[in-house]
Amino acid sequence: MQLRIAAIFAAFLATAAVAGNVEVCIPKTLQIPMLRCMTYLFFCVVFQNNVSCIATSYNQIPVTKNCTEITIRGPFTVPANSKIDLTGLITGTKIVITGEITFTKGTLDKTNDLVTIGGSDITIDGSKGIFYGSGPDYWDGKGSNGGINKPKFIRLKNLSGTIEGLTVKGSPIHTFAISGCTGLTLSGITIDNRAKVYNNDDCLAVNSGSNIYFKNNLCVGGHGISVGSIKPDQIVDGVYVNNCTVSNSANGVRIKAYADATGGAARNIHYSDIALSGIYNFSIIIQQDYTNEGATGIPGGAAPISNVYLKNIHGTMSCGERVYINCAKCTNFNFQNIAITGAVVRLSSLRVVESPPGPLAVP
Ligand SMILES: *[C@@H]1O[C@H](CO)[C@@H](O)[C@H](O)[C@H]1NC(C)=O
Ligand SMILES: *[C@@H]1O[C@H](CO)[C@@H](O)[C@H](O)[C@H]1NC(C)=O
Ligand SMILES: *[C@@H]1O[C@H](CO)[C@@H](O)[C@H](O)[C@H]1NC(C)=O
Ligand SMILES: *[C@@H]1O[C@H](CO)[C@@H](O)[C@H](O)[C@H]1NC(C)=O
Numbered sequence: 001m002q003l004r005i006a007a008i009f010a011a012f013l014a015t016a017a018v019a020g021n022v023e024v025c026i027p028k029t030l031q032i033p034m035l036r037c038m039t040y041l042f043f044c045v046v047f048q049n050n051v052s053c054i055a056t057s058y059n060q061i062p063v064t065k066n067c068t069e070i071t072i073r074g075p076f077t078v079p080a081n082s083k084i085d086l087t088g089l090i091t092g093t094k095i096v097i098t099g100e101i102t103f104t105k106g107t108l109d110k111t112n113d114l115v116t117i118g119g120s121d122i123t124i125d126g127s128k129g130i131f132y133g134s135g136p137d138y139w140d141g142k143g144s145n146g147g148i149n150k151p152k153f154i155r156l157k158n159l160s161g162t163i164e165g166l167t168v169k170g171s172p173i174h175t176f177a178i179s180g181c182t183g184l185t186l187s188g189i190t191i192d193n194r195a196k197v198y199n200n201d202d203c204l205a206v207n208s209g210s211n212i213y214f215k216n217n218l219c220v221g222g223h224g225i226s227v228g229s230i231k232p233d234q235i236v237d238g239v240y241v242n243n244c245t246v247s248n249s250a251n252g253v254r255i256k257a258y259a260d261a262t263g264g265a266a267r268n269i270h271y272s273d274i275a276l277s278g279i280y281n282f283s284i285i286i287q288q289d290y291t292n293e294g295a296t297g298i299p300g301g302a303a304p305i306s307n308v309y310l311k312n313i314h315g316t317m318s319c320g321e322r323v324y325i326n327c328a329k330c331t332n333f334n335f336q337n338i339a340i341t342g343a344v345v346r347l348s349s350l351r352v353v354e355s356p357p358g359p360l361a362v363p
């Protein structure tokens with residue numbers, strides 16, 4: 001862009017020089033208007049094509065979808081009950097998000113996602129951008145299971161590429177939900193859902209997909225970094241969560257499957273270098289007894305969980321229990337260097353593995 005502006009000024013100066021030299025031929029009264037006109041044309045030629053690739057308001061976003069370089073420039077507000085649809089992007093598209101984009105509270109329920117992004121080899125630079133979901137206007141202490149309707153925040157659907165540096169604040173419930181993605185890296189993302197009521201669900205939920213990287217991220221105030229919940233025919237294969245901090249959240253790291261999720265599976269799941277603080281339910285929870293209404297205590301192995309690597313997970317709890325593992329069909333769990341301290345307060349009569357010796361084999 002700087003180069004481009006430099007080029008325009010060079011052209012401008014050249015034009016001025018030429019205009020100056022042809023003084024004899026062109027009446028002086030015409031010179032200034034001509035200069036203006038030529039400058040105007042230069043700017044038009046250079047910028048006109050790209051104006052439609054920059055969205056500075058909600059209504060301009062659909063227009064950018066055929067661009068390969070998109071800028072979404074806040075601050076602006078997304079009206080209540082409106083969604084941002086960035087699916088079907090051209091392969092290789094680069095998106096830059098700057099400023100704060102505020103989503104106004106509406107009445108959409110959890111089957112809706114406020115933002116959906118899909119496409120191949122997409123690069124999103126959010127290092128100067130903030131998505132604000134107006135979470136406090138939704139948070140009623142009833143989470144996703146009751147109370148007022150709450151949409152999920154960001155759905156990544158059939159997306160490959162990288163999302164880097166975005167700050168996401170105040171999710172109504174789930175912050176990132178991932179489905180059908182292969183080869184996706186989320187890095188340097190800050191997810192901040194601090195509130196008086198901690199009820200806004202998973203920081204990351206990988207529902208299906210493969211080779212998902214989630215690294216160098218910060219999650220504050222939520223339900224933890226999750227694989228699942230796995231439902232029938234949902235397969236998660238290859239998740240790499242590295243160098244993340246989870247604080248003031250219900251859970252730390254979590255793999256959850258419904259007991260009867262036939263055709264589903266979670267495999268090759270790696271969590272490493274995870275710092276936890278102020279966790280109040282479970283630091284590590286791996287379960288095949290998940291339901292949205294809470295663990296049943298009765299696991300089912302319809303969706304097997306296999307090849308799980310937990311390494312360098314350390315931190316403190318404010319309440320709750322260190323580890324909950326309840327499996328019917330789990331194989332090849334490897335726990336290494338797990339150090340979790342703090343209160344152990346029984347939350348329920350559910351079967352709990354206290355301090356996993358590593359490597360740990362769960363039948
Ligand atoms: C994008 O391109 C397609 C195919 O060329 C066209 O039909 C559509 O109207 C374009 N959309 C926008 C928002 O320009
Ligand atoms: C998403 O991926 C799935 C599985 O690869 C495919 O069946 C589906 O058509 C894709 N959807 C879109 C919108 O590309
Ligand atoms: C870990 O993540 C933090 C940001 O949360 C980053 O500053 C740091 O450089 C990362 N460390 C490594 C080894 O990548
Ligand atoms: C916390 O643990 C309790 C007891 O097992 C459970 O009912 C509840 O759903 C858990 N909450 C979260 C957010 O994980």
Ligand SMILES: CC(=O)N[C@H]1CO[C@H](CO)[C@@H](O)[C@@H]1O
Nearest residue numbers: 001049050053066067068069
């Ligand atoms: C339509 C379009 O995307 N035009 C141009 C916008 O600017 C970039 C470089 O900044 C060009 O690569 C695009 O061709």
